[in-house]
Amino acid sequence: VFHVSTSAHLTYISTFDKILIANRGEIACRVIKTCKKMGIQTVAVHSDVDSNAVHVKMADEAVCVGPAPTSKSYLNMDAIMDAIRLTGAQAVHPGYGFLSENKDFAKRLAAVGVTFIGPDTHAIQAMGDKIESKLIAKAAKVNTIPGFDGVVKTAEDAVKIAQQIGYPVMIKASAGGGGKGMRIAWNDEETREGFRFSSQEAASSFGDDRLLIEKYIDNPRHIEIQVLADKHGNVLWLNERECSIQRRNQKVVEEAPSMFLDADTRRVMGEQAVQLAKAVKYSSAGTVEFLVDSKKNFYFLEMNTRLQVEHPVTECITGLDLVEQMIRIAKGYQLQQKQEDIPINGWAIESRVYAEDPFKSFGLPSIGRLSQYQEPLKLSHVRVDSGIEEGSDINIYYDPMISKLVTYGATRAEALARMEDALDNYVIRGVTHNIPLLREIITHPRFVSGDISTNFLPEVYPEGFKGHHLDEDRCRELLASAAALHVTSQLYSHKILGTQRVSSAPMDQNNWELCVELGQELHDIEISKSGNSYIVKVDGGQVEVCGDWNLASPLLPLTINGTCRMLQCLSKESSGNIVLQYMGTLFKVRVLSKLTAKLNSYMPEKVSEDTSSILRSPMPGTVVAMSVKPGDTVADGQEICVIEAMKMQNSLTAVKQAKVKSVHCQPGETVGEGDLLVELE
Numbered sequence: 001v002f003h004v005s006t007s008a009h010l011t012y013i014s015t016f017d018k019i020l021i022a023n024r025g026e027i028a029c030r031v032i033k034t035c036k037k038m039g040i041q042t043v044a045v046h047s048d049v050d051s052n053a054v055h056v057k058m059a060d061e062a063v064c065v066g067p068a069p070t071s072k073s074y075l076n077m078d079a080i081m082d083a084i085r086l087t088g089a090q091a092v093h094p095g096y097g098f099l100s101e102n103k104d105f106a107k108r109l110a111a112v113g114v115t116f117i118g119p120d121t122h123a124i125q126a127m128g129d130k131i132e133s134k135l136i137a138k139a140a141k142v143n144t145i146p147g148f149d150g151v152v153k154t155a156e157d158a159v160k161i162a163q164q165i166g167y168p169v170m171i172k173a174s175a176g177g178g179g180k181g182m183r184i185a186w187n188d189e190e191t192r193e194g195f196r197f198s199s200q201e202a203a204s205s206f207g208d209d210r211l212l213i214e215k216y217i218d219n220p221r222h223i224e225i226q227v228l229a230d231k232h233g234n235v236l237w238l239n240e241r242e243c244s245i246q247r248r249n250q251k252v253v254e255e256a257p258s259m260f261l262d263a264d265t266r267r268v269m270g271e272q273a274v275q276l277a278k279a280v281k282y283s284s285a286g287t288v289e290f291l292v293d294s295k296k297n298f299y300f301l302e303m304n305t306r307l308q309v310e311h312p313v314t315e316c317i318t319g320l321d322l323v324e325q326m327i328r329i330a331k332g333y334q335l336q337q338k339q340e341d342i343p344i345n346g347w348a349i350e351s352r353v354y355a356e357d358p359f360k361s362f363g364l365p366s367i368g369r370l371s372q373y374q375e376p377l378k379l380s381h382v383r384v385d386s387g388i389e390e391g392s393d394i395n396i397y398y399d400p401m402i403s404k405l406v407t408y409g410a411t412r413a414e415a416l417a418r419m420e421d422a423l424d425n426y427v428i429r430g431v432t433h434n435i436p437l438l439r440e441i442i443t444h445p446r447f448v449s450g451d452i453s454t455n456f457l458p459e460v461y462p463e464g465f466k467g468h469h470l471d472e473d474r475c476r477e478l479l480a481s482a483a484a485l486h487v488t489s490q491l492y493s494h495k496i497l498g499t500q501r502v503s504s505a506p507m508d509q510n511n512w513e514l515c516v517e518l519g520q521e522l523h524d525i526e527i528s529k530s531g532n533s534y535i536v537k538v539d540g541g542q543v544e545v546c547g548d549w550n551l552a553s554p555l556l557p558l559t560i561n562g563t564c565r566m567l568q569c570l571s572k573e574s575s576g577n578i579v580l581q582y583m584g585t586l587f588k589v590r591v592l593s594k595l596t597a598k599l600n601s602y603m604p605e606k607v608s609e610d611t612s613s614i615l616r617s618p619m620p621g622t623v624v625a626m627s628v629k630p631g632d633t634v635a636d637g638q639e640i641c642v643i644e645a646m647k648m649q650n651s652l653t654a655v656k657q658a659k660v661k662s663v664h665c666q667p668g669e670t671v672g673e674g675d676l677l678v679e680l681e
Contacts, residue, residue, distance in 0.1 A: 094116070235278055
C-alpha cells in the first residue's frame with residue numbers, strides 16, 4: 001500500500017547509475033530506499049557528527065563534507081561538488097530543506113553536466129522568491145492574498161505597509177520555508193519586532209534577509225496540492241493534503257485527502273496548481289500551497305519546488321512513488337499517467353514525531369541519545385520514515401524530527417484508529433518526544449469531526465498543552481494498572497531474589513492493601529490476584545486488569561475491564577516509583593504500603609524554586625542576543641535574551657518588573673535545558 005510501483009513489472013527502465021543524496025536523516029534514507037529498488041548506486045554526504053548516521057550506513061558510498069554546523073557541511077556547496085567529482089555521481093537528489101531550493105546549486109550542477117533531480121533553475125528562482133511567485137501566480141489567474149508586492153526595506157517601512165493593508169499581517173522571508181522567518185503582527189509594535197526576528201531568522205536559515213508583508217487570513221485551513229510535471233509539458237495534480245495542524249507555522253499532523261474539500265473545489269484548486277506549474281515550465285514533483293477560508297475561498301500561499309516532508313500520505317492514496325517519478329522525470333521520461341488515472345484510494349494520516357517537549361510552547365527542542373527505540377512496524381498499514389536507530393544522538397545542530405509516522409485505512413476512521421495504536425506502540429527512550437501531543441490531537445473530538453484550522457492548537461489548548469486529562473474512569477484505570485504492575489514486580493522480585501527486604505506486597509497472600517500517590521492525591525487501594533488477573537478496588541469503583549506482565553518489555557499490553565490498552569512502563573523502582581505512559585501521556589505514580597504512606601505524610605515538603613526571579617533556558621541552544629546587564633530594570637514582558645535552537649529563534653522575557661541581579665551567559669555561548677541565564681532581584 002505504501003510503495004506501489006508505477007512500473008508494470010519489477011524491472012526498471014534505465015535512469016542513472018549513481019545518485020548522490022545532498023541531505024541527511026529520514027529524507028536521505030527515503031531516497032536511498034527508492035534508488036535501491038531501482039538498482040541505482042547511492043552516495044551519502046555527512047557532517048563529522050553524522051559519520052555513524054543511518055543514511056550513511058544505508059548508502060553504497062559516503063563522503064564527509066565538513067563539521068557539524070549546516071553552513072559548513074550540508075550547505076557547503078564546494079564540499080558537495082567535490083564529493084560529486086570524487087564519486088562520479090551522475091545526478092543529485094537534494095531532498096527537502098538545505099540546498100533543495102537553491103538555484104545557485106542547481107546552476108553549478110548543470111555547469112558540470114550533473115543532473116539536478118528537481119525543477120530547472122528558472123522555476124526554482126521564480127517560485128522560491130515569494131514576491132516574484134505571487135506576481136506569476138496572479139498572471140496565471142491563480143487566486144492570491146492581498147498584500148504588498150515588493151521587498152520591505154526597514155522596520156518603519158513595514159509599519160507603514162502593514163497600516164495600509166490593515167492588521168493582522170503576515171511578515172515572512174521572501175526566500176523562506178518551513179515556518180522560519182515568519183511572524184504574525186496585530187499592531188505596529190509587533191510589526192517592528194516581527195521585522196527584526198524574521199529578517200534575522202531568514203538570514204541564518206536561507207542567507208537572504210528580504211521580507212514581504214501580506215494580509216493574514218485569520219483562522220484558515222492550510223491545504224496543498226501535489227503536482228507532478230515532466231519535461232514534455234505534461235502536468236498532473238495528485239490531489240490534496242490537509243496540513244492545518246501546525247505550531248509556529250510548522251506542520252505537525254497531515255492527511256490526504258481533506259475532509260473539507262468537495263470534488264468541485266478540489267478540481268479547481270488542482271487546475272490552478274497546474275496552471276501555475278505550466279506558467280513556470282515546471283518539471284519534477286512540486287507542491288502548491290493554499291490557504292482556504294471557512295467559505296472554501298482559497299488563496300495561493302507559495303510553491304515548494306521540491307519533495308515535501310509530508311509526501312508519504314499522497315503516495316498512500318495514489319499508489320505512486322514520488323521519488324521514483326522525480327528520478328524518471330529528471331532523466332527525461334514522459335509521465336506514464338493521465339489525470340483520470342490519479343485515484344483517491346482510502347485515507348492516510350501522518351504524524352511528525354519530534355524530539356520536543358510538547359508541554360513547552362507545543363514543542364521546544366530536546367536533545368539526547370535514543371537509549372531504546374522501537375518503531376511500531378509490526379502493526380498493519382503502518383509506515384515509518386526515519387533516519388535514526390537505537391543509540392542515535394539527537395543534537396542541537398539539526399532539525400529535531402525523529403520520524404514521520406504514517407497510517408493508512410479504507411476510511412479516515414480506520415486510519416485514525418491505526419494511528420492511535422501506532423503511537424501507543426512506539427517506544428522512544430532517552431529524549432523527550434511529542435507523542436503525548438500527537439495522540440491528543442488525533443483523538444480530540446474537533447479533529448475527529450474535521451473542525452480544524454491553523455489555529456487549532458492555541459484554540460484547543462489556550463493555556464498550553466497539559467497532557468491527557470484523566471476523568472474518573474481513566475484515573476481508576478491508571479491507578480489499578482500501576483498497583484497491579486507493582487505487585488507483579490514485587491512478587492517476581494521475591495521469586496528471584498528471595499525475601500531479604502520488607503515488601504509492600506508479601507508473597508504469602510493474594511490480597512493487599514496499598515496506597516497510590518498520583519499528583520498531590522493519595523488513593524487507598526485493595527487489590528487481589530487470580531492467575532494473571534487482578535481485581536482492584538479504588539475510589540469507589542472496581543477495575544479488572546489482565547495481562548502477560550512481561551516485565552522485560554517496554555510495552556505493557558493490558559486488558560482493563562475488557563478493553564485492550566497498550567501502556568508503556570518507562571521506569572519502576574523497588575521504592576514504588578513508577579512512570580507509565582498511558583493514553584500517550586507520562587504519569588508518575590508512587591505505590592506504597594499503608595504504613596509507608598502514613599510515615600511519608602510526616603516528611604517535610606520540598607520548597608519549589610521562585611521561577612519569577614530566575615530565567616533558565618527552556619531548551620538547549622545558542623545565546624544569540626543578551627538584551628540586559630546587571631543593574632538594569634526590566635518590565636514585565638520585556639525581552640531578556642534570545643536563544644536559537646535548531647534554526648529557530650526564541651525570545652525569552654521577564655515575567656515581572658525587577659532589577660537584574662546577575663547575568664550568567666553571553667552571546668555565542670551554548671546552553672543546556674535548565675541552565676541559569678539571568679537572575680533578577
